[in-house]
Amino acid sequence: MVTHFIAGEYVSSNGSATKDVINPATGDVVDTVPRGTVDDVNDAVQAAAAAFPGWWETPAAKRGAIMYEAVKAIRANVDDLARLLTSEQGKPLAEARMEIHRFAYTIEHYAGLAKNLRGGYVPNLDENAHGLILKRPYGVCAAIVPWNFPLSLLGNKVGPALVAGNTMVIKPAETTPLTDVKVIELMSRAGLPPGVLNLVIGQGSVVGQRLLEHPTIAKVGFTGSTEVGRRVMATAAETIKRVTLELGGSDPLIVCDDADVDQAVSAASVGRFFNCGQACLAIKRIFVFEAVVDEFTDKLVAKVNRLTVGPGTEPRVRLGPLHTPEQRAEVEDQVRDAVERGATVLTGGKRPEGQQYENGNFYLPTVLTDVDPAAKVLTEEVFGPAVPIVPVKDLDEALARANDSIFGLGSSIWTNDINKATRAAEKLEAGYTWINSVAKIYDELPFGGFKQSGLGQEHGIEAIDHYMATKAVVVKTLE
Numbered sequence: 001m002v003t004h005f006i007a008g009e010y011v012s013s014n015g016s017a018t019k020d021v022i023n024p025a026t027g028d029v030v031d032t033v034p035r036g037t038v039d040d041v042n043d044a045v046q047a048a049a050a051a052f053p054g055w056w057e058t059p060a061a062k063r064g065a066i067m068y069e070a071v072k073a074i075r076a077n078v079d080d081l082a083r084l085l086t087s088e089q090g091k092p093l094a095e096a097r098m099e100i101h102r103f104a105y106t107i108e109h110y111a112g113l114a115k116n117l118r119g120g121y122v123p124n125l126d127e128n129a130h131g132l133i134l135k136r137p138y139g140v141c142a143a144i145v146p147w148n149f150p151l152s153l154l155g156n157k158v159g160p161a162l163v164a165g166n167t168m169v170i171k172p173a174e175t176t177p178l179t180d181v182k183v184i185e186l187m188s189r190a191g192l193p194p195g196v197l198n199l200v201i202g203q204g205s206v207v208g209q210r211l212l213e214h215p216t217i218a219k220v221g222f223t224g225s226t227e228v229g230r231r232v233m234a235t236a237a238e239t240i241k242r243v244t245l246e247l248g249g250s251d252p253l254i255v256c257d258d259a260d261v262d263q264a265v266s267a268a269s270v271g272r273f274f275n276c277g278q279a280c281l282a283i284k285r286i287f288v289f290e291a292v293v294d295e296f297t298d299k300l301v302a303k304v305n306r307l308t309v310g311p312g313t314e315p316r317v318r319l320g321p322l323h324t325p326e327q328r329a330e331v332e333d334q335v336r337d338a339v340e341r342g343a344t345v346l347t348g349g350k351r352p353e354g355q356q357y358e359n360g361n362f363y364l365p366t367v368l369t370d371v372d373p374a375a376k377v378l379t380e381e382v383f384g385p386a387v388p389i390v391p392v393k394d395l396d397e398a399l400a401r402a403n404d405s406i407f408g409l410g411s412s413i414w415t416n417d418i419n420k421a422t423r424a425a426e427k428l429e430a431g432y433t434w435i436n437s438v439a440k441i442y443d444e445l446p447f448g449g450f451k452q453s454g455l456g457q458e459h460g461i462e463a464i465d466h467y468m469a470t471k472a473v474v475v476k477t478l479e
């Protein structure tokens with residue numbers, strides 16, 4: 001049984017409640033973990049607070065060097081970590097490997113910025129006085145992460161927090177704690193001082209809630225649904241905690257009449273069905289110019305029909321199971337709602353048949369047309385393998401439909417017309433716009449959702465600022 005990881009070691013819970021971690025492809029129990037308590041969180045925060053002065057005082061370059069050692073330890077264990085991730089999350093092994101590499105790359109990226117932390121100097125502030133702008137870590141930060149990308153979404157918080165000199169308490173999703181805790185163990189054994197990274201397993205309503213209420217925690221990095229994000233922000237307000245929120249999305253893909261349709265089809269297939277559609281930045285609504293909508297639709301359906309559904313451990317599989325039965329039920333409800341409002345199912349729209357699918361949460365990749373604008377697949381976030389195609393007459397209509405959402409996470413456009421591309425980049429209400437490219441995140445670029453998709457930014461040098469307080473100092477030299 002895997003337990004919490006606090007002050008450099010595995011620690012059992014103060015309580016006795018446990019929960020099974022279930023393999024989404026087979027229904028088997030992968031491991032049993034504690035359901036953390038408020039006291040467990042208090043212990044972890046205490047360990048992080050005790051470790052903070054030492055980590056802050058560590059020269060930044062040395063912090064970076066320790067982070068590099070941690071990256072090496074993760075890379076040396078990619079295969080084992082990927083198998084563990086697939087067993088608890090469900091994604092195909094190839095995607096699990098990519099995610100572990102992505103985590104390592106993010107930590108490496110921030111380790112590389114350790115020597116570039118900067119403040120400011122303001123001359124001649126007053127007679128014989130100048131100003132300094134100091135940047136200092138907040139102290140103890142919390143990271144709350146979901147189950148869809150348990151590793152890469154953790155790296156986005158751990159990387160900038162650690163390089164800035166903070167210590168951290170992590171709460172993984174209750175259904176995917178195993179790879180996260182293993183990675184924290186590896187990083188600690190590689191040289192991170194005890195208490196710098198701590199992890200408490202448990203429910204959002206208990207462990208997450210306590211982290212948000214704990215007076216010692218200054219900053220919370222949260223990734224999850226918009227619904228929970230609202231509550232996170234409200235609870236954090238009680239103690240004026242800093243928050244970074246990366247929330248839900250319903251990303252539009254616009255395909256213009258001059259686009260390379262074959263490439264746009266490939267992008268739509270990867271962008272929608274990666275991780276079985278359970279990605280914040282997945283393509284969730286497709287708007288295609290009328291002139292090419294038939295060609296695009298036929299080619300997308302043909303491509304989708306070639307995607308192999310099955311357990312993530314099988315090499316040919318492109319779509320694993322949905323993460324939980326509830327997650328599948330939600331997608332089924334959204335597709336049913338679209339059909340009741342007149343939508344046509346071009347492919348999928350049901351579970352695959354056969355014995356190998358019986359114990360897992362499988363669902364066929366699904367393409368819909370004739371979708372009513374009020375259908376849930378257009379108004380809600382679809383966190384699974386189903387996508388509506390909507391014909392539009394021109395770019396203005398495409399932009400208006402694309403922006404007609406409470407979400408504003410990512411967006412993309414396929415066109416060979418520089419004017420359309422530039423206009424879309426300016427007008428799309430989203431934190432990212434990809435032009436002739438698939439939804440892909442770069443550590444080099446800042447990313448944060450518009451509207452109800454988020455607050456603050458992760459990635460980029462910018463993310464470090466979200467883990468540091470700015471302080472002004474006046475220096476007066478005496479005559």
Ligand code: NAP
Nearest residue numbers: 145146173174203204208209224225228246247248249280
């Ligand atoms: P979720 O239900 O919001 O959960 C996210 C995390 O918050 C989990 O660890 C959860 O714990 C915890 N939590 C739940 N209630 C809480 C509370 N009252 N206080 C503190 N923490 C609480 O999200 P999800 O359904 O797991 O993940 C999918 C969502 O994440 C989608 O909407 C997706 O778009 C979004 N997402 C956004 C990004 C981005 O970068 N913008 C990236 C990936 C995913 P437990 O579930 O363990 O109880």
Ligand code: MG
Nearest residue numbers: 146224225228
């Ligand atoms: Mg949830």
